Amino acid sequence: MPDVHTPARPHTPGEGAAPGHGPSAAALLDFALRTAADTALIASLPLDPEGRTWIRLDGPDGSEAWLIGWPPGTGTGWHDHGGSRGAFATAAGELTEQSLAVQLPTEGWKTLELADGVDRRRRLGDGHGRAFGPHHVHQVLNLSAATHAVSVHAYYPPLPLMRRYSRTGPVLRLEEVERPEEWQ
Structure with a gap:
């Protein structure tokens, strides 16, 4: 991803931080929700x-945070966030x-058969x-046939890698396995 630096809403240092470990997932969600409500910022995304x-x-x-535009019918494919x-x-x-x-092992496998109900x-x-x-595996999709979607994403620690999966x-x-230099 290109590194276009655009500041988001102000944040008080330490607010919502997990002790000694950066912001909690709840603090990241609060940031994403507040930033998603910034209509001027959202409108600035080409x-x-x-x-x-x-x-x-x-x-x-x-x-690490990103504002992302999703054309109709696009998605990420299955991936994780390298422990963030x-x-x-x-x-x-x-x-x-x-x-x-389900929590997947992070090393030592190439193929897994998933249990029912996961x-x-x-x-x-x-x-x-x-x-x-930190062990979340997902894919995000814009299933609309006609409408763009826009979202805000935040990760801590900044993504050390992303593992890509097929299913x-x-x-x-x-x-x-993608490294930051491949998307920044």
Whole structure:
């Protein structure tokens, strides 16, 4: 992702921090929700009909944050956040999150067969968001056929890597590991 530096709402240092460990997932969600309500910031994001667009933001207490535009029919694919906790909130449109309610091992596997009942699905419209812990695996989708969506995402610690997965039925396969230099 390109590094376009755009400050978001002011934040008091230490506010909502997990003791000695940066902002909590709840503090990241609060930041994402407050930032998603900033209509001037949301309107500043250029939208592309073909692909996602993004602007890097100043997150609270050393966190990494992004404002992301989602054309109709786009998504992230299955991924995790390399051990970072995070949150995201929808500022415009609607996003669907598909996630796994299970902690996966972080090393030593290429293919896993998922048990029944681990799939979760959430629809997040304007002003709605969710926080997650460091072992969260999900994909985020704009399922609309006609409407862009815009969202705010925040992670702490800043993403050390992202693991990308493919999924066929219950089989999840680790496909690649991305490093920050590939998206910044």
